[in-house]
Amino acid sequence: MITPRFSCTQNDTSVIVKVYCPSIRASEVEINVDGQLVVLHVQPYFLRLNFPHPVLEDGQSNAQYDPTSAYLTLTLTKESSGQFFEDLDLLSRLLAPRPTQGEQPPVIEVLDSQDTPSERREASLTSEQQEILQAASNDWQLPQTAPDSLPSLNLTSKKYYGFLDLYTGYFTNIKFSENEVNELNDVESCPLEDRRKLRLQHEEDKWDEEHYMADFADDTFIQELLSWQDDRAEDENSFSDEENMILLRLPRKECMLALFLLRNHLSHDCIDIFDPRQERNIYYNLAALLFAYAYDNRTTMHDPTPESAWTICSLIPAFSALDPPPYGSPDSPAPNITEAQAVSSPSFDETELAATLTQSYRRSLAFPLYRSFSLAEACRRDIAGILSKGKRAAIHRLLEMKHTLDHHEVYYIYSKIWIDDYCVWLQTSGSDEKLQEMAAALSRIKVTKDMIGWDLLELEAATQRSGGSTPDSDDDSDT
Template identity: 55%
Template sequence: MITPRFSCTQTEAEVIVKMYCPSVRASDVEINIEETLFSVHVNPYFLRLNFPRSLKGDEDASASYDAGSGYLTVILSKETPGQEFKDLDLLAKLLAPRPSAEPPQQPVIEVLSSEDAAAGDEQDAGEELAQRTQQLTLEQQEILRAAENDWQLPQEIPEPLPQLKTTPGYRYGFLDMYSGYFRHVAHTENEINELGADAETCPSSERRKLRLNHEDEKWDEEHYMADYVEDEYIQELLYWLNPHTVSGEDFHYSEEENMTMLRLPRKEYLATPQQTHSLYLTLATLLFSYAYDCRTTQHDPTPESAWTLSVLTPAFTALDPAPYTPSSSNSSGFSAEEILVTLAASYRRALAFPLYRSWALAEACRADVAALLGKGKRVVARCLLEMKHILDHHEVYYLYSKIWVDDFCTWTLAHASDETLGGLAVAVKSLKMEKKIIGWHLEELEASAQEAIEREPDSDDESEDEIERMLPAPM
């Protein structure tokens, strides 16, 4: 079946779904409505949408087909006229499967009467205890006697059992849903893969060690100091404004973006609160990479943009997503410590790998991340769609779009909360990044570079002194 290109609008009492279905028979249209779920089938097209509120039944719906334009228009009646159906422009959210029903409640114990049983409770208690004691093993009886004598028995917390593994490989990607994408990595020119041929079998703890070691190896003090001293072009990049951070309230996805959303995976993500918390942190690292490429290209991607986006993202290069420190127990909030450690990973990569390695540039990218998050999931999804477009057109790095960006686009559109994104934006914006957390003695290098600049004599003064020496002495 083919998913047609479609759009949704609404009035006070109706929802209008307009689909592009050229060369079909209008008599073959089948419409089905079940509360919030709407589906339409006309060979070879099939569309199923899950709306946020209930609709009236099939008998209240109507459809019309324009053979000239190829558009099928279906008008659905709202169950409660006047209700607003939000997010009708988020096509991926409408296409997402209906969330699973809540698990059944545990049976509730109801006490019918406590008076009748109270009299015999004390009498039966001794007999029941004696019967249970006879059934205990010798070791259990010794423990019970020790407890009666108030002996101080040693108590130890058993260590958790290791996770049962049935295969030698480890999963990775969005919610650890993927494997097998790096089986033939030795035969491809993947310059950003820091795990080598062991990408499929490397555990998460080892991935992080390899990533940190590789960052330390690529760190170049001279390159950093050179960009610190000669920063004319970097200063130009700092004053550039990302158009997505200054755009107005009137937001509409383009036709190309809508077509891309139709091709996104349609999955149901059963993420735990802790996993969801980690996804928001990983999203911040993706947006940092996006912000860096946007600034250095001024939102005009180059052939190197796919490499830049990939090499700056720890979840791509070493399959090492956030969190990089134990997360707070409150899944709805973000502590300063975990934001600091999360962005420190992006800062390290921005100072070790790309062409422009500047702390001020990294700080500008962090400000962009905060601004993009503050714009909400629509703008964040647009940034992710742009990342997907760049990666999809690269012959090697497209796989990171498959295992990360595609699912992030769907999850952001269908499940991300604007309120949570706003809270993350505030945490990122108010964060005070410290250079010492990077671990490369940046402050000392900058002080040395500044001293060297101050020691350099003024070239103009040198020229004047040389001219004076060349002139003849006065008579």
Template identity: 50%
Template sequence: MITPKFSCSQTDDSLITSIYCPSVRAADVEINVDNTVLIVHINPYFLRLNFPYPVEEDDNSSAQYDPSSGYLTITLTKSVKGQHFPDLDLLATLLAPRPSRPQTRPSIEVLDPSTDDAITDISKRADALSLDDEFAQAAKNEWQLPQALPDPASGFHTSSKRYYGFLDAFTGYFAYVNHTENEINELGDDAEACNAEERRARRIAHENEKWNEEHYMADYTEDEYIQELINWHDPDLTSTAEVVLTEDENMAILRLPRKEYIMNTFQEHNLYLTLITLMYAHAYDKRTTLNDPTTESAWTICNLIAAFSALDPPPYSPGELTGGAALDFTDAELTSTLVSSYRRSLAFPLYRSFQLAERCRTDVAATLRRGKRLITRYLLRVKDILDHHDVYYIYSKIWVEDFCVWIQGGASDVVLTRIGEKLDALKVPKSAIGWDLEELEEATRLAVNRDSDSDDESIE
């Protein structure tokens, strides 16, 4: 089945869905409305939308097909007149499966074994069980299996597989990494064997190895072009207009998978931290290319994200989520997340400047404050850049694709705004980077002044 192109709009009393399905017979259209769910089937198209609030079919509802334009327009009545339906422009939110329903009865019922009728009662209930009942219940739930988080894993593992990526849901993607030209992979042939501690240790060691004092001092001294990059005004962040996703962006959203993410508060907390590193890498590439991605953009973005190059996502400081709400982020954990991005931007790409790193931080803060739509746009851009690379598309598959889906239906604008405000006010000390930046800068200034004085004396 093909998911058709569609859009949704609303009035005070109605919800209007326009579906592009050219060259079909109107008589073959099947429409079903069930509370918050709209299902439309017309061969070869199938569309199931989950609205935030209930809708219904009544005398004011209608369905009209225009053969000349190929659009089917369905008008449904809101169950509560005047109710506003949010996020109708975020298509992935509408396409996401309906959240799993909790069980309405316990799975196990404890009977009193002291009674003589207990065994007889159990036997009767067992005889009454039928696969037909199970199928009926499944059909009632729209053939969606109930989802639940497994119990926390113990320290004992029966499998040698290592998991990584979005919600640690992927494995095996680097089994043959030695046969590809993956220049950003910092784990080598051991990518599938390293545990979390080993990944972090290798990442930090590789960053220290790549750190180049001379490169940093040179960019600190001759920073005319870097200052131009820092002073460049990002039109997306300077505009106050509402972000409206384009037709191409909506088509890209329609190609995303339909997923429901079951996670605990700790996992959700860490996704927001990882999102910061993704937005930082995008901000750095966008600013250094002046919003015109180059052939090196995929390499730059992947190198700046530790979750990609070393499969090592945040959190980077111990004791996260201790005291306070799960989605309240401390300055310490936000700083540790940014330090990883700062270090990588000072060790790998062409332009290595602490001032530029600070400018990228403010870009990330402004992006998060603007909300899910702008973040969705940026994630789709990153996905497009990586998808067109022969090797780095793998990081789009195990990270970015799921972020594109989750950010629309799972993330909270309130939380994003709160993180953005904290990042904007945050001060990352140079001492936290670990490479004696202040001493290097002071030595560079003294050397420049000494050379300047020598030139003046020679002229005299």
């Protein structure tokens, strides 16, 4: 079955769904409305929408098909007139299946031998067969739980990576792909602790004092980049038709967290302890992704070049070394947060956030063409501005990154294992409030030059003594 292209709008009394389904017979359209769930079926299209609030199929509801435009328009009455249906533009969220109700199959008791043959057959079913019968009446959504105490066994040398560590096998033939971003020798068997060591060593090898001092001494063009303003007139609260098509084509993974728990042999009972900390790391890594976007956006003045894909991937530790947050720092180690604190305090820890940005700063000073601490500071302010506008603004930027990477013959792989899932996750689980909270934290934190670990202050002082540069306001404050 094909999921058709669609869009949703609303007014005070109705929800309007426009579905693009060419070459159909209007007489064959089947529509079923069940509270929040609306199912449309017409060969070869199938669309199941789960709205945040109930709708009705009454006298005011109707369906009209325009064969000229090939759009089927459904008008569904709101159960509560005037109620606002949030996130109708987040199409992946509407496509998510209705949560299972957790109802148990009915208990069957044989009272006497006068039961009918069908009743006797039902009574003889195993508990598993009864569960399947119950699931069949509930959209075939079989309930699943991971074993509570399954031992952790490593039966393969492969390691997992990507969003929520859900991927493996994508770099099996890395030696033949000419991937200049990859910093790992054997990606598929390299554990996380070794990835971090290799990444840090690679950064040390690529660090070039003379390059940094040259950019500090002659910063004319960097000053132009610092003064550049991204003044695009765009609507952050809506997506274009092209963006909607991209979002609809994304793989829908409503059970990403469940997959993570299953792969790590964790029970769903652990979710209250596990989820806040893991979710916080997802937000931290989003800041790293947007830092890379902000750097490329500012250095190209929003006109991506053939080098943009390499620049973006090189600046993100989770891409180049499959090494996502959390990070520690010798100068500012991440605090030891207890499980109880992780659950009770959803706020972002500014030390952890600063440690995340420190990795991005280091890479921006070791790899790309323009290596300036002031430029890294400008990127931090840029991502704070993006996140302050909420998840739709973040999705816009991720879609730009996705477009850049998808058109590269090698680096498209990072779009598949990271950006696609981030776009889905932001639509279905991202929080505007948490993004704005992180934006406020990014505006407050201070990444100092001594946190980078490359004696930047001494190098700048030596450059100034040789008459190569005069300190600016940023240089005076970063001690």
